[in-house]
Amino acid sequence: ETGVTQTPRHLVMGMTNKKSLKCEQHLGHNAMYWYKQSAKKPLELMFVYSLEERVENNSVPSRFSPECPNSSHLFLHLHTLQPEDSALYLCASSQSYRDIVRPQHFGDGTRLSIL
């Protein structure tokens, strides 16, 4: 139990569907992250939110739209995805963004498959 919960654990969707991934942290952290982990590739940072404000957007296509309504919840809205977007999407949180000595706590991810 990491304190970071992601739902759903698995998602299969067509390229024209719209879906959302949800992440919730129960750790009282102020920073939240989305990562993408494709097969045989390292984790890639997608977005960072600090105190509900987006502070990092690493050239992610607009078909991925993050939302952070409060410091405990993070969403990733998906629409018109491509087959290459099939991957494991991981959410993480940390005490604060600008504090490298505070570890990140990860959820177990959502396995996304695009048909």
Place this chain on the structure above:
Amino acid sequence: DAKTTQPNSMESNEEEPVHLPCNHSTISGTDYIHWYRQLPSQGPEYVIHGLTSNVNNRMASLAIAEDRKSSTLILHRATLRDAAVYYCILGNFGNEKLTFGTGTRLTIIP
């Protein structure tokens, strides 16, 4: 960004110590050395971090070379549950992003 180099894979026998190496020859004086691991079907998990001195916690020990160009993660008594991909990552204040490489896949032999 300073890079790290790790072996792609390692094997170890159960109940024996494991030494996982990491080279970071271009490390800066303010870079912290972080270790995370990712068990099968799970997200990464923090293991340990250090700056200059060796560090111990309930999960592992981190031995840092005197010149800081390399470090070693030590699992004192490996169990089957330690089978995972281990990532060595550098980060500092001002560059707090964790840049994951491909890590070392550790296999534990019963």
